[in-house]
Amino acid sequence: MTKGVLGLKFKTSPLPAGLYLVATPIGTARDITLRALDVLASADILVAEDTRTLRKLMDIHGIDLQGRPMIPYHDHSSASDRNRIIALITEGKSVAYASEAGTPLIADPGFKLVTDAQSNDLSVTTAPGPSAVITALTLAGLPTDRFLFAGFLPNQQKARVEQLSTLLKTQTTLVLYESPKRILALCTDIKDQTGPDHPVTLCRELTKRFEDIRPRPVSKLIEELESTSVKGEVVLVIGPVSQSGASDGDLDTALRKALLTMRVKDAAETVAGAFGLPKREVYQRALTLKDASHDETQPSDTSKTRRD
Numbered sequence: 001m002t003k004g005v006l007g008l009k010f011k012t013s014p015l016p017a018g019l020y021l022v023a024t025p026i027g028t029a030r031d032i033t034l035r036a037l038d039v040l041a042s043a044d045i046l047v048a049e050d051t052r053t054l055r056k057l058m059d060i061h062g063i064d065l066q067g068r069p070m071i072p073y074h075d076h077s078s079a080s081d082r083n084r085i086i087a088l089i090t091e092g093k094s095v096a097y098a099s100e101a102g103t104p105l106i107a108d109p110g111f112k113l114v115t116d117a118q119s120n121d122l123s124v125t126t127a128p129g130p131s132a133v134i135t136a137l138t139l140a141g142l143p144t145d146r147f148l149f150a151g152f153l154p155n156q157q158k159a160r161v162e163q164l165s166t167l168l169k170t171q172t173t174l175v176l177y178e179s180p181k182r183i184l185a186l187c188t189d190i191k192d193q194t195g196p197d198h199p200v201t202l203c204r205e206l207t208k209r210f211e212d213i214r215p216r217p218v219s220k221l222i223e224e225l226e227s228t229s230v231k232g233e234v235v236l237v238i239g240p241v242s243q244s245g246a247s248d249g250d251l252d253t254a255l256r257k258a259l260l261t262m263r264v265k266d267a268a269e270t271v272a273g274a275f276g277l278p279k280r281e282v283y284q285r286a287l288t289l290k291d292a293s294h295d296e297t298q299p300s301d302t303s304k305t306r307r308d
C-alpha cells in the first residue's frame with residue numbers, strides 16, 4: 001500500500017496479462033477511482049493517447065513510473081503500433097490504456113485495440129470512471145430514462161442537419177459533444193428543426209473551477225452565444241422531441257395542468273392521448289414532475305425512497 005501525494009492509497013500488485021482500459025478525470029484530478037490508480041501503479045506497460053498528460057496525472061497522485069515503458073497510442077497510430085501492443089499482452093504483460101481524458105473509446109481512441117485484443121482471445125477489462133456524457137446528463141435537468149449519445153456531429157452543415165434530423169426522430173434525450181467554435185451553429189440547426197422553445201442544456205467545463213450549466217429554451221441559449229462566445233469544453237444535451245411534434249415543454253405544461261386535478265395515471269393517459277405519445281413514456285414523465293413538485297414543497301430532502 002502506498003500513499004499518494006493527495007493522500008489517496010493505492011495498491012501495487014502484479015496484474016494478470018490483459019488490456020486494462022483506465023478512465024481518467026475530465027477536469028478535476030481527484031475524480032479518479034482508487035482502482036484506476038491501482039492499475040496505473042501496477043500495470044507492466046502504460047499506453048496513453050497523450051503520454052505527457054498521463055504522466056502528469058500519475059505525478060499528481062504520486063505514482064512512479066519505476067522504469068515501466070510508456071507507449072503512445074492515438075488516432076494516428078497504425079495497425080503495426082496496435083500489433084505491437086497486442087504482442088506485449090500475448091507475451092503475458094498487463095497493459096493499461098488511458099485516453100487523454102475521460103473514458104477510452106468514448107469519442108476517443110481504443111476501439112480497435114479492444115477488438116484486436118478480443119479477437120486474439122486476450123483479456124480486456126476496465127477501471128471505469130468519469131465521462132463527459134454521463135456527467136452532462138446528470139446535470140442537464142432533462143429526461144434520463146432514455147438517451148442517445150452521438151459524439152461529435154459532422155462539421156459540414158448539410159451533413160450535420162441531416163444527422164440531427166435522424167437523431168431527433170428517436171424521441172430520446174440527445175447528448176452531443178461539440179467544439180465551442182461550432183456550438184452556436186449547432187444550436188441554430190436545432191432551433192430550425194425543433195422550434196425556439198425546445199429545451200437544451202449547455203454543459204461547459206464540467207468538474208472544473210468554472211463549471212457552467214445552462215438549461216434554456218434553445219432560442220435563449222442562441223441569444224447568449226451570439227452576445228458572448230463560449231470557451232472551454234462543451235457538451236450539449238437536447239430534450240426529446242415528442243412524436244406529435246410538440247416540444248417537451250408543451251408536454252410538461254399539459255401534464256402539470258392535468259396533475260392539478262387528476263391522479264398520475266389518469267393525467268398520463270389523458271395527455272398521452274392528446275399528444276399521440278406512448279402511455280408508458282408519459283407516465284414516467286408525469287411521475288418525475290409529480291416528484292419534483294413534491295420535493296419543492298418539502299422543507300428538506302428527508303425522503304430517500306427510490307422511484308421505479
Ligand code: SAM
Nearest residue numbers: 026102103106108131132177178205206233234
Ligand atoms: N473520452 C471523453 C469522455 O469520456 O467524455 C471524451 C473525449 S472527446 C475527445 C472530448 C470532448 O468531450 C470535448 O470536446 C467535450 O465535448 C467533451 N468533454 C470532455 N471533458 C469535458 C468537460 N470537462 N466539460 C465539458 N465537456 C467535456
